[in-house]
Amino acid sequence: MTNVDTMTGPELVAYHNQLIDQLGRGAKTARFADRKTALKRIARVQEELNAKPAAKITYEDPADATPTPHKPAKKVARKATPAPKPAAPEGEAAPKKKGKRTYRFVMKPRDEIKAPRETTKRFVALQLLLQEGGTTFAEVLQATGWIELGEPKGPRTCYEAIRLLNIQHGYGLDHRADDRIFAYEGKVSPVAREEQKR
Secondary structure (H helix, E strand, C coil), X not given: CCCHHHCCHHHHHHHHHHHHHHHCCCCCXXXXXXXXXXXXXXXXXXXXXXXXXXXXXXXXXXXXXXXXXXXXXXXXXXXXXXXXXXXXXXXXXXXXXXXXXXXXXXXXXXXXXXXXXXCCHXXXXXXXXXXXXXXCHXXXXXXXXXXXXXXXXXXXHHHHHHHHHHHCCCCEEEECCCCCEEEECCCCCHHHHHHHHC
């Protein structure tokens, strides 16, 4: 019988795993927490083996074991670096890069106009939109303080508030080519009136 009391820690691990192989089940162990745990686990496996008829327990010295042939690591194919895009031919403009989203407002006025409360930021936005010459999205964002919310919450809040001036309050909205935005009452927008004068 193998004397486990004189074995070192790695020898106990190797012996335990050999017993597991002979038992034909169970998970192998890489290391034990301490010697006491190792002896207890080995004793348990030996008991199971002893209960089997004609079970033979052997111990092979790890130093005498046949070394496992080294398997070369699999080569991982690297993705090819995409070739740089050719420059635009001389005389042609290079394609424009996508910039920040531009919000546009073209909404007809509704039958009933209902002004927002004067204490709200929506009212501040409306005053800018009703002034002669309209206003820009950036000016509304700054005047209302929504710019302090940062990207993307600030611009999105501002966009929704301007839309609600039409949806909830009935004002018409129009957008000029130079990105000036207008709010208006009546059938004809300030932008349309300017075009009619030309």
